[in-house]
Amino acid sequence: MGKQIQPIDRLKLGLAVSTAKTVTFLVRLLRLGAASVLPGEIARRLQPKLLQLLSFQVKRGVILVAGTNGKTTTSLLLKTMLERQGWKVAHNATGANLENGLMTALLESTNIVGKLEADFAILEVDENILRRVLQPIQPRLILCLNLFRDQLDRYGEVDTISKRWGEAIATLPTDTVVVANADDPTLAYMGQQLPQKVRFFGLKEPKQYLDEIPHAVDSIYCPKCGHLLSYAGVYLSHLGDYECPSCGFAKSKLDIDSNQWQQILIGLYNKYNTLAAVLAAQELGVDKSIIQDSISTFQAAFGRAEELEVEGVRVLILLSKNPVGMNETIRAVNQAGGKTKLLVLNDRTPDGTDVSWIWDVDTEKLVETGGTLVVSGDRVYDMALRLRYSQLETSANVQLIIEEDLRSAIATALDRTPADETLHILPTYSAMLEVREILTGRKIL
Incomplete structure (x- = not known):
């Protein structure tokens, strides 16, 4: 100094x-x-x-x-x-x-x-x-x-x-x-x-x-x-x-x-x-x-429990980039309620190229609450498979929607979210940046 x-x-x-x-x-x-x-x-x-x-x-x-x-x-x-x-x-x-x-x-x-x-x-x-x-x-x-x-x-x-x-x-x-x-x-x-x-x-x-x-x-x-x-x-x-x-x-x-x-x-x-x-x-x-x-009076940083309003729908972006973080996000989402969630999984350098970590996530706790799960990202089918394996007889009311195109996935998730509920988006790091750019029209990095 x-x-x-x-x-x-x-x-x-x-x-x-x-x-x-x-x-x-x-x-x-x-x-x-x-x-x-x-x-x-x-x-x-x-x-x-x-x-x-x-x-x-x-x-x-x-x-x-x-x-x-x-x-x-x-x-x-x-x-x-x-x-x-x-x-x-x-x-x-x-x-x-x-x-x-x-x-x-x-x-x-x-x-x-x-x-x-x-x-x-x-x-x-x-x-x-x-x-x-x-x-x-x-x-x-x-x-x-x-x-x-x-x-x-x-x-x-x-x-x-x-x-x-x-x-x-x-x-x-x-x-x-x-x-x-x-x-x-x-x-x-x-x-x-x-x-x-x-x-x-x-x-x-x-x-x-x-x-x-x-x-x-x-x-x-x-x-x-x-x-x-x-x-x-x-x-x-x-x-x-x-x-x-x-x-x-x-x-x-x-x-x-x-x-x-x-x-x-x-x-x-x-x-x-x-x-x-x-x-x-x-x-x-x-x-x-x-x-x-x-x-x-604190306002969350971008992508970290960040609130946005898009087309009249309240959106909450919750960065989920590893097993512990995603488990805690799932716990918070379940406590908050809401039946529509968008999960976006990428495997780029900022995310880590190994996505096997999703099998350590307790996605069963997300699935058992029911509702609509929209999945997108570079590794959309890996996440969809993990969620499908998480489905039990008690979670038959889950609707799993796979959208390879992120813009379409966001549009679908917004459309499926009732006006009185919140759309929770759970993206990895690079996915979070893409989601924010689509929702706000501005790049962060």
């Missing part, structure tokens, strides 16, 4: 920034996208130290938000709190969370010669690159939300990722603050081993326990000794109240009361997002009244 930049680096930085801003202008002028990645990639080639030089200029420090699910919602809520406190915040709001996306977000807050004006930078970070960006960025605070299986073709298992995170974070200065999810055994154990100050968030609400451990469970073994953990109950996947009967490892003590902060977004997973943002805001000195007001 605020370190001196050498003249030669300053010269290269100015060239990189001016080039990036020109690229951004042209991309947006020609309506080729939001220019959330390309400017950073080009600028990095002109100034290899770009990420470091920009991060050092953030006055109060950089906040990294990492985890499988919830990064965008948590980041946006925390950004709202900081801005209402009166601070200027840079943020990769489009969700471009690889190095080039981080740099592009910081470039947005610089002038033409590379001087960055921001009190804070909130950067959502892909879980697989966190360790690579820690040293150049030197974050003030790191938010560790959760670790679930996601895109196994790229990342591997959660234990491997958490080990890498812990090793990398441990090399940072001891005044770095880590905010971690105590309900996740892998992150709780990681936090317990770190030399930095670690603050834990989580739930203490037995009434929210699931009836049984779901199929999409990732890490129910002790991260310390490998013994099977003993759970008093689980909230979602492997997140819950636990202890190890063999070595004594147990859930960390919480630094926040989950019953004190009530979010307006649907889903238990959004309660975790709220608690993470609140604890981080408290650590950064945001007033309690501002935190509470930000929560009570």
